[in-house]
Amino acid sequence: MSESETQTPDRKELITEVPSALVSIRNLSLWYGAKQALDKIDFEIPRKKITAFIGPSGCGKSTLLRCLNRLNDLVDGVRMEGDILMEGSSVNDPEIDVNMLRKRVGMVFQKSNPFPKSIYENVAYGLRIHGVTSRRELDEIVERSLKQAALWDEVKDRLDDSALGMSGGQQQRLCIARALAVDPEVILLDEPCSALDPIATGHIEELMQSLKDEYTMVIVTHNMQQASRVSDYTAFLYLGELVEYKETEKLFLTPASRRTEDYITGRFG
Amino acid sequence: MDPRTTHFASRLDELTQLVLRLGGLVEEAIGRSVHALVDRDSGTARKVLESDHAIDRLELEIDHLCLELLLLQQPMAGDLRFIATAMKINSDLERIGDHAVNISERALELNEAPPMPTFIDLPLMATRAQAMVRDALDAFVRRDAELAVATIARDRELNDQMRENFTRLADHAREQPQDIDQALRLSFVTKYFERIGDMAKNVCEQVVFMASGEVIKHQRVSRTGSGEDQS
Numbered sequence: 242m243s244e245s246e247t248q249t250p251d252r253k254e255l256i257t258e259v260p261s262a263l264v265s266i267r268n269l270s271l272w273y274g275a276k277q278a279l280d281k282i283d284f285e286i287p288r289k290k291i292t293a294f295i296g297p298s299g300c301g302k303s304t305l306l307r308c309l310n311r312l313n314d315l316v317d318g319v320r321m322e323g324d325i326l327m328e329g330s331s332v333n334d335p336e337i338d339v340n341m342l343r344k345r346v347g348m349v350f351q352k353s354n355p356f357p358k359s360i361y362e363n364v365a366y367g368l369r370i371h372g373v374t375s376r377r378e379l380d381e382i383v384e385r386s387l388k389q390a391a392l393w394d395e396v397k398d399r400l401d402d403s404a405l406g407m408s409g410g411q412q413q414r415l416c417i418a419r420a421l422a423v424d425p426e427v428i429l430l431d432e433p434c435s436a437l438d439p440i441a442t443g444h445i446e447e448l449m450q451s452l453k454d455e456y457t458m459v460i461v462t463h464n465m466q467q468a469s470r471v472s473d474y475t476a477f478l479y480l481g482e483l484v485e486y487k488e489t490e491k492l493f494l495t496p497a498s499r500r501t502e503d504y505i506t507g508r509f510g
Numbered sequence: 511m512d513p514r515t516t517h518f519a520s521r522l523d524e525l526t527q528l529v530l531r532l533g534g535l536v537e538e539a540i541g542r543s544v545h546a547l548v549d550r551d552s553g554t555a556r557k558v559l560e561s562d563h564a565i566d567r568l569e570l571e572i573d574h575l576c577l578e579l580l581l582l583q584q585p586m587a588g589d590l591r592f593i594a595t596a597m598k599i600n601s602d603l604e605r606i607g608d609h610a611v612n613i614s615e616r617a618l619e620l621n622e623a624p625p626m627p628t629f630i631d632l633p634l635m636a637t638r639a640q641a642m643v644r645d646a647l648d649a650f651v652r653r654d655a656e657l658a659v660a661t662i663a664r665d666r667e668l669n670d671q672m673r674e675n676f677t678r679l680a681d682h683a684r685e686q687p688q689d690i691d692q693a694l695r696l697s698f699v700t701k702y703f704e705r706i707g708d709m710a711k712n713v714c715e716q717v718v719f720m721a722s723g724e725v726i727k728h729q730r731v732s733r734t735g736s737g738e739d740q741s
Contacts, residue, residue, distance in 0.1 A: 505586040506587050506589050
């Protein structure tokens with residue numbers, strides 16, 4: 242039932258429990274200086290599923306995504322309360338090696354950002370940083386990663402060409418291949434298709450489905466149709482709060498919160 | 511922006527109005543078919559047959575609008591449930607119209623034969639079936655799950671009455687074998703009214719889904735994942 246003006250659904254109706262949690266977000270609040278961006282966010286992200294974060298601009302969805310691999314560490318004046326646990330261990334533990342965390346939790350950004358190097362070197366870059374020097378091993382992983390990213394057939398004959406000569410959609414798949422090369426557990430995608438045409442978007446969405454059996458993925462998207470197409474679970478955030486989180490089909494067909502209903506039906510936002 | 515001022519909201523209103531117009535035509539068809547039967551008025555029966563084209567045309571128009579809204583607006587949540595409901599009840603209402611045609615066709619045949627003594631209460635069945643259709647449409651317009659559930663419960667009255675009529679018609683046919691053709695035709699008519707009740711029930715089940723998101727039809731199947739359909 243939709244909430245009426247007098248009756249607010251309880252947490253159980255709004256925030257679902259997931260079958261196999263990989264990431265637990267525990268009562269997480271975050272401030273940029275005096276401005277609060279996240280307010281007591283508390284839910285779990287399931288293993289080997291695609292979870293979408295949706296909400297209007299400024300709702301905190303990208304901020305939340307960036308907490309998962311501590312990208313907010315790079316922003317001045319950020320203060321946080323609460324915690325994020327991955328397999329039970331805090332990602333904010335001062336002892337943790339942030340580079341290792343970012344290897345476990347790879348990221349693909351809105352604007353594809355290949356390095357001004359060859360296609361091969363873009364994929365091999367992370368491996369070299371993590372100490373892989375064997376040419377044979379590098380070749381194997383580069384090929385496997387490009388195949389996983391559904392790019393191999395398009396680039397296998399021009400691996401030494403500059404990545405900057407690729408199309409936007411290919412560059413974005415190359416960035417996914419680069420993230421896959423270091424064997425992450427989680428892939429974060431921050432509006433990965435917002436600069437792509439429908440065909441290139443389709444390739445990325447297909448790619449996400451093909452990677453789902455191996456990786457946990459979290460996508461931030463402005464496009465609700467995309468969230469409904471690709472994700473298994475969807476979280477709706479509004480003004481820094483987690484309003485509703487459940488199986489995607491349930492959220493888009495029978496949301497429990499009036500705010501979710503109003504947002505996804507275009508009443509506001 | 512107030513959603514009532516948006517283009518999409520006005521198209522949804524248009525869909526509601528079309529469904530209501532279809533419901534109105536269907537109710538009228540039932541009323542006329544009963545009149546044709548009870549008052550032995552073949553002219554009215556023929557009017558029901560002729561007016562079925564208008565019902566069919568409206569069904570196509572509603573289907574087209576629903577597909578257009580699904581395609582162009584990609585609705586979500588309550589809007590999606592509303593359009594999906596309109597699509598489904600559209601075909602239920604058209605089927606009710608078909609049953610009114612069937613009743614009128616039987617009326618035309620019965621009116622050719624001498625009148626039989628009145629021993630089954632067809633007007634009462636007709637009134638109950640019509641009331642169920644009207645309340646189902648009210649529940650749709652008001653998005654009223656409670657009214658829909660209450661209306662579903664009344665389907666049993668029609669089922670009971672159908673069984674009672676069958677028994678009486680069979681008894682009469684045994685006692686007066688010369689009336690067997692008419693008794694058979696009246697059995698069909700009583701079955702059509704019972705089917706109209708079933709269609710109204712389908713509409714109400716769909717209204718409950720639209721209003722609350724809860725699926726109440728085929729409950730035995732959905733609870734256990736197997737078993738027989740309880741339609």
